[in-house]
Amino acid sequence: MGKRALPLAVLLLAASGEAADGGDEAPLPPPAPLDFLEHELDFKAERPPSALPPWVGSKAQCDRMAAECVAWAVCHGLMMRTAAEQTDGADEPTTYVHAPFSLGPCALPAECLREAYEIAPLFGKLVDEVGKDVPWLSATLLSTGESDDFTKRLLKLCARVQSEGKTQKARLAILRSDYMLHTPVKDEPPQMLQVELNTIASSFAGLSQRVADMHLHLAQRWPSLQQHAWKEGGKPAKLSLLQALPPNPAADGIAEGLARGHALYGNPDAAILFVVQPHERNHVDQEHVVQALWRTYGVRVLFRTLSQIGLEAKLVGKQRKLTLPAGEVSVVYFRAGYTPNDYVSNRQWDARALLERSYAIKCPSIEYHLVGCKKVQQQLAQPGELERFLDPSESERLRRVFAGLWSLSGPSDLAACASDEEREAALAMARACDTPADFVMKPQREGGGNNLFGAQMKHALQTFSREQRSGYILMQRIFPEKQLSVMVRAGKLTVGPAISEIGVYSSLLVSKNDRVLLNKANGHLVRTKQEGVDEGGVAAGFAVLSSPLLTSPKWK
DSSP states (O other), X not given: OOOOOOOHHHHHHHHHTXXXXXXXXXXXXXXXXXXXXXXXXXXXXXXXXXXXXTTOOXXXXXXXXXXXXXXXXXXXXXXXEOXXXXXXXXXXOOOEEEOOEESSOEEEEHHHHHHHHHHHHHHHHHHHHHHHOHHHHHHHTHHHHHHOHHHHHHHHHHHHHHHXXXXXXXXXXXXXXXXXXXXXXXXXOOEEEEEEEEOSOOOOHHHHHHHHHHHHHHHHHOHHHHHHHHHHTTOOSEEEHHHHSOOOOHHHHHHHHHHHHHHHHOOTTOEEEEEOOTTOXXXXXXXXXXXXXIIIIOOOEEEEOHHHHHHHOEEETTTTEEEETTEEEEEEEESSOSSGGGOSXXXXXXXXXXXXXSSSEEESOHHHHHHTSHHHHHHHTSTTTGGGTSOHHHHHHHHTTBOOEEESSSOSSGGGOOSHHHHHHHHXXXXXXXXXXXXXXXXXXXXXXXXXXXXXXXXXXXXSOHHHHTTEEEEEOOOOOOEEEEEEETTEEEEEEEEEEEEEEEEEEEETTSOEEEEEEEEEEEEEEXXXXXXXXXXXXXXXXXXXXXXXXSOO
């Protein structure tokens, strides 16, 4: 008998580890270093033009770095779909462009990022406690629901689910708490203030994870960026790029949270359902989570819009198990449903109701969704309200990151105010009209592009009826320190002063008997926008994605 041939896979595996024969063999070069000693970084760098950041030696270097990053983005999935074409009857766009990004990382005090990570589980606990107190939640949102039809319908759905009795066996949330560093006085410690707490459809975890990897790659390649990181870190004896540019496992963390919910559901053959918008431009960001779910946990994912769910989904049996033609659903992960634009007819509302009434674990449930309303954020900032849900030490720690927040559901005339809270809000409205640059009006809307600033805000405060104002809250304007940034959109560079916002993702999983199974931070998001741009959404076209460069304090 002839000798049996080895399988091709074995031959390929063996070939991958073989060295070339002969006496001229030379050792392979090592990977690019991640650590650098002080003497390697203490060199005289080329001074860039004043219009460029300090880590860019020249316009030519800036262009080369940008071209390298665009190529990296294409190779590693830092991409977005282009806008949907309304021609040829195409249902989905088929072309892609790199996601907008900053060429270099954003300087951020290390202690601020650490604090944001440490308090993430406290916000998880708060969301769960508030979500369980439906009477308080409904009373808090009563005035908002009277002036805002979208909130009214969400409250009505919540009441229906409560009256029928919830069937899901756990509560699951993917949260993101967003902050800015308030620096009204130069050279004084910044104050980290919360912009908002997102409880539904917290996006960009997948792309943010890639941006962090891209900036690490760039720092390994360019000595000028290495030196910049060394200086920002206080010129240590040894620079570790993995400490200066921390890894960001945001998408992997979200996948873990969803996988834990799936495992708790109890049917390994079921799938996780991603509820998405039609013509979703941010599909690649979602796909990174999908790939992590399959690669690490072997969990299938289905994508459906609310309209498709309305046509396909059914509730089966007394448990009301959620089923689609493709199979049973274990977890419903909402990446849509947070804006009235997602509900163009009753079909979408019926689909949302079917999902909420089902046995599948919702991420988030209707209660958790409502906890993310701006009015709830404002009410929790009132004296004694936070302490209703957390112990005094926990409440004190969270209050340190609360910005000034005021209700707009009360009278604007001081003489008509019936409580201290109403008087404080009326005074804040008056101050906002006098100095509109120091305030912002926020509605019960997500997705960017809905806030009122400046003259538009002043006009709204002076002309809106009390009922119209009730759909908004008034918030202190946060003023972060400006940094010179290079922003890259569709291969084109924009250079100028910019401000940034940091968000920290976290996952929360609580069993039906209130046992906390998971409550931890997952990763982070940095969004950078040009100075003078009010809104901050990446998908809405206002900002670019970035990553943090951790710095040592510059103050005593």
